[in-house]
Amino acid sequence: MTRKGILFVISGPSGVGKGTICKRLLAKMPDVYLSISATTRPPRSGELHGRDYYFLSRADFEHMINNNEFLEYAKVYNNYYGTPAAFVQDHLEKGNDVLLEIDIQGAMQIKKNFPEGVFIFIQPPSVDDLESRLNLRGKDSPESIQKRLSTCKWEMDQYIHYDYVIVNDDLQEAVRLLEAIILAERCRVK
Ligand code: 5GP
Numbered sequence: 001m002t003r004k005g006i007l008f009v010i011s012g013p014s015g016v017g018k019g020t021i022c023k024r025l026l027a028k029m030p031d032v033y034l035s036i037s038a039t040t041r042p043p044r045s046g047e048l049h050g051r052d053y054y055f056l057s058r059a060d061f062e063h064m065i066n067n068n069e070f071l072e073y074a075k076v077y078n079n080y081y082g083t084p085a086a087f088v089q090d091h092l093e094k095g096n097d098v099l100l101e102i103d104i105q106g107a108m109q110i111k112k113n114f115p116e117g118v119f120i121f122i123q124p125p126s127v128d129d130l131e132s133r134l135n136l137r138g139k140d141s142p143e144s145i146q147k148r149l150s151t152c153k154w155e156m157d158q159y160i161h162y163d164y165v166i167v168n169d170d171l172q173e174a175v176r177l178l179e180a181i182i183l184a185e186r187c188r189v190k
Contacts, residue, residue: 002095003095004092004093004095005033005091005092005093005094005095005096005097005098006092006097006098006117006118006182006185006186007088007092007097007098007100007110007114007116007117007118008032008097008098008099008100008117008118008120008181008182008185009100009102009107009110009111009117009118009119009120010022010099010100010101010102010120010122010178011101011102011103011104011106011107011119011120011121011122011162012104012121012122012123012124012155012159012168013104013123013124013130013148013151013152013155013156014076014077014103014148014155015124015130015133015134015137015140015148016122016123016124016130016133016168017122017124017133017168017171017174018101018122019101020171021122021166021168021171021174021175021178022034022099022101024171024175025099025175025178025179025182026099028175028179029179029182031096031097032097032098032099032182033087033091033096033097033098033099034098034099034101035083035084035087035088035098035099035100036050036051036052036053036054036084036087037053037054037081037082037083037084037101037102038053038054038055038056038061038064038070038080038081038082038083038084039053039054039055039056039061039079039080039081039082040055040056040057040058040061040079040080041053041055041079041081042055043055044139054084058080061073061080061082064082064084065082068085069084069085069086070082070083070084070085071083071084071085071088071089071110071113071114072102072106072109072110072113073106073109074102074103074105074106074109076103076105077144077147077148081102081103081106082106083100083102083106083110088100097182097186104155104158107119107162108161111161118163118164118181118185119161119162119163119164120162120163120164120165120166120178120181121158121159121162121164121165121166122166122168122174123156123159123165123166123167123168124152124156124167124168125167125168125169127149127152127153127156129169130149130152131145131149134148134149164181166178166181
């Protein structure tokens, strides 16, 4: 029996640890394909074009918007982020499962256009916990941390629009839960 791939959309407040959970999951499940997003934000140290993101100029990003090349895109903290459509569509067509790690606005756009996706919300244990994570990773300025925290309360309430919630208070457990969701969804009779 050939089946189409399943689209797994991982989302949640920024700084909640989505990226780390997804990386660990992919190491355990190499048959899940991660979509690489495009962004106009500059690379952070250690980030590579084509591995972490496609780092694009604003003009190139807007060109892709005009050509309908994104499955979704959103402006997050003054930079564009978007999911190139071709990669996702090709893999789903081939029967490969695809993972998107995107912000809440993007996830809601995908849900509108692709309701058969599986929507998974990563919840921080508390706002205090999220603040210490953002401070600890040392990648963001104090202003950017304050901006992120002020939208965090609204973001934390958005889990009601998702199929699953994972509280990230223990990384290993969060990865185990994500793996369990993927395995269960593969067994679903649709
Ligand atoms: P960062 O700049 O820390 O890598 O990401 C900032 C936020 O943008 C995170 O919440 C991340 O999940 C989100 N993000 C990354 N890629 C995409 C994308 O393709 N689309 C959308 N809508 N958000 C994204």
